[in-house]
Amino acid sequence: MTYDEARAQLIAWRDAYPDNPFESDTFLRRLLARYLDGARLGALERRASAFAAAMTTVVAPAAARYEQRAHLAEFAPYDGIGRRVDRVDFDPSYHVAGEAVWASGVVSLSGEPGRAFEQATLLYLLSLEGEAGHACPATCTIGLARALRRRADEGVRDHFLPALLEVDYARADRGAQFLTEVQGGSDVGANACVAEPSGDGETYLITGEKWFCSVADADQFFVTARIPGAPAGTAGLGSFVVPRELDGRPNGFALRRLKDKLGTRGLASGEIDFLNARAWPIGPLEEGFRTAVSIVLNTSRWMTAIGAAGIMRRAVLEARAFAHHREAFGQPIERFAAVRTTLADMAVNADGALALVMALTDVEDRIDAGRASEDDVHWHRLLVNLVKYLTSRQATSVARDGIEVLGGNGTIEEFSVLPRLYRDAIVYESWEGTHNVLAAQVLNDLARLPLLEVAASRLRALVSGDVAGLNDGLTLALEGLTRCRDDREFAAWHLRDALDRLGYVAEAIYLAEAGKPVAARHLLARQSPGYDAATDTGLAERVDKILSV
Numbered sequence: 001m002t003y004d005e006a007r008a009q010l011i012a013w014r015d016a017y018p019d020n021p022f023e024s025d026t027f028l029r030r031l032l033a034r035y036l037d038g039a040r041l042g043a044l045e046r047r048a049s050a051f052a053a054a055m056t057t058v059v060a061p062a063a064a065r066y067e068q069r070a071h072l073a074e075f076a077p078y079d080g081i082g083r084r085v086d087r088v089d090f091d092p093s094y095h096v097a098g099e100a101v102w103a104s105g106v107v108s109l110s111g112e113p114g115r116a117f118e119q120a121t122l123l124y125l126l127s128l129e130g131e132a133g134h135a136c137p138a139t140c141t142i143g144l145a146r147a148l149r150r151r152a153d154e155g156v157r158d159h160f161l162p163a164l165l166e167v168d169y170a171r172a173d174r175g176a177q178f179l180t181e182v183q184g185g186s187d188v189g190a191n192a193c194v195a196e197p198s199g200d201g202e203t204y205l206i207t208g209e210k211w212f213c214s215v216a217d218a219d220q221f222f223v224t225a226r227i228p229g230a231p232a233g234t235a236g237l238g239s240f241v242v243p244r245e246l247d248g249r250p251n252g253f254a255l256r257r258l259k260d261k262l263g264t265r266g267l268a269s270g271e272i273d274f275l276n277a278r279a280w281p282i283g284p285l286e287e288g289f290r291t292a293v294s295i296v297l298n299t300s301r302w303m304t305a306i307g308a309a310g311i312m313r314r315a316v317l318e319a320r321a322f323a324h325h326r327e328a329f330g331q332p333i334e335r336f337a338a339v340r341t342t343l344a345d346m347a348v349n350a351d352g353a354l355a356l357v358m359a360l361t362d363v364e365d366r367i368d369a370g371r372a373s374e375d376d377v378h379w380h381r382l383l384v385n386l387v388k389y390l391t392s393r394q395a396t397s398v399a400r401d402g403i404e405v406l407g408g409n410g411t412i413e414e415f416s417v418l419p420r421l422y423r424d425a426i427v428y429e430s431w432e433g434t435h436n437v438l439a440a441q442v443l444n445d446l447a448r449l450p451l452l453e454v455a456a457s458r459l460r461a462l463v464s465g466d467v468a469g470l471n472d473g474l475t476l477a478l479e480g481l482t483r484c485r486d487d488r489e490f491a492a493w494h495l496r497d498a499l500d501r502l503g504y505v506a507e508a509i510y511l512a513e514a515g516k517p518v519a520a521r522h523l524l525a526r527q528s529p530g531y532d533a534a535t536d537t538g539l540a541e542r543v544d545k546i547l548s549v
């Protein structure tokens with residue numbers, strides 16, 4: 001093969017990327033049609049299609065520039081005449097992408113209760129670029145807007161919410177959420193930042209430091225702080241909204257520096273000191289931690305899971321097209337059984353994650369619209385932690401497999417989007433709750449609430465006869481979690497395995513239910529404890545079927 005022929009293969013691979021990644025995503029569209037119909041589905045499809053087109057023409061080229069080290073955001077502590085401004089300056093391409101993202105409605109839809117499917121679909125499309133640069137600000141803004149809409153007093157809500165719902169990026173306020181302090185992100189109860197009453201009967205003054213502040217350029221911060229005289233731990237935390245500026249000056253905060261991160265580099269994450277920053281409570285002070293977890297963090301966990309599913313979809317698209325066009329030893333690499341197996345594994349993980357994320361979105365939609373049953377609330381409580389935990393790990397693994405399929409080229413930043421997806425996926429694993437923290441949350445909830453009973457009845461009702469082993473797999477997973485619930489010593493060692501089992505079997509059930517029994521069988525087989533390819537006689541046939549779709 002000549003140099004030109006080899007390059008022609010690479011050009012063909014790049015050209016294979018769809019102009020409209022929504023229109024070509026038959027599985028996503030099939031899932032949406034299972035949950036929605038009529039005018040709502042039609043409107044969502046039109047909105048998603050328009051945004052998908054903007055993703056390829058506007059957001060992708062912009063992100064390819066501002067996510068590179070030479071064009072990252074810079075900290076500007078002072079203005080030209082030496083006044084402290086604590087600004088973050090971005091490459092102009094960052095704002096070009098931001099305009100398209102905000103115009104999609106992904107954030108402004110937060111003003112309408114029960115738009116979870118629309119927001120999930122748009123964020124999924126955004127995540128095809130691994131685009132945490134705007135996915136994180138959008139998510140933080142959505143979480144803050146939801147907290148204000150659902151929990152804040154009327155006056156606070158009406159003052160802060162409208163600017164967060166603005167569809168015009170140039171005029172919109174963007175939100176951030178600051179919980180983590182240097183003494184620990186998992187142990188939020190160790191927060192030492194304090195909020196003293198200001199004396200005006202309405203506002204508080206926040207003092208202390210926050211150690212991980214993503215969207216350090218935001219216009220409104222959601223901040224947790226300790227109320228004087230309140231109990232220790234999480235019970236003593238209030239939730240507040242802090243405007244970045246008051247009277248055109250920084251509102252009692254100083255940005256120390258921006259962090260130099262492994263991933264999500266397009267986004268500015270800093271360390272911030274607060275000194276008497278004026279803050280407005282969101283909801284009753286004594287319920288501050290509840291607001292932080294049940295609305296803000298849970299919104300972020302759901303959206304992180306959507307982002308993980310988007311990352312996986314992109315990795316699959318890149319790897320499958322590459323394997324089709326790239327030749328080695330005289331044939332396309334997609335003909336090698338080992339490559340085929342990797343591609344099939346990637347595809348079933350991506351599809352399984354998307355199916356499970358959409359099941360979570362379905363409950364999110366009802367909760368946000370105020371239409372949820374008590375069972376829905378319980379199901380959501382288990383799903384949101386399980387799904388964020390599982391999909392963020394799957395995303396890292398699928399992005400890494402994608403890099404493997406591209407070979408050495410897969411590690412090169414200018415060659416493909418995959419290095420960025422991989423770096424972002426690793427960050428997704430930590431933020432909004434590390435794996436162990438989410439697992440511990442599930443365990444605590446299992447002890448207090450009938451979550452396993454709800455999970456059993458919801459999942460059993462969906463089990464299809466097409467896939468052998470689903471019922472048994474579900475029984476095994478539920479038994480493992482029941483034992484963890486009843487035996488803390490056992491749980492300390494086996495909880496994560498038990499969660500993995502439930503997560504994968506749930507993905508397989510939703511895959512089968514959505515018309516992908518072979519993918520369900522493959523995921524279930526490959527994730528079974530003690531799986532042995534040597535005795536898996538159906539492997540080649542399954543792989544062929546999965547890749548023929």
Ligand SMILES: Cc1cc2nc3c(=O)[nH]c(=O)nc-3n(C[C@H](O)[C@H](O)[C@H](O)COP(=O)(O)OP(=O)(O)OC[C@H]3O[C@@H](n4cnc5c(N)ncnc54)[C@H](O)[C@@H]3O)c2cc1C
Nearest residue numbers: 177178179180184185186212213214431432433434436437
């Ligand atoms: C790029 C980036 C941006 C971020 N942006 C924000 C932001 O905007 N706002 C914000 O509030 N935070 C933010 N975070 C912080 C993030 O939420 C925390 O990193 C995360 O919550 C974990 O906290 P930690 O880093 O202090 O780890 P630790 O709490 O120190 O945990 C370290 C390890 O110990 C494990 N561990 C802790 N407790 C237990 C336990 N009980 N049992 C078993 N294992 C345990 C954890 O699972 C983890 O593996 C960001 C993080 C990153 C990486």
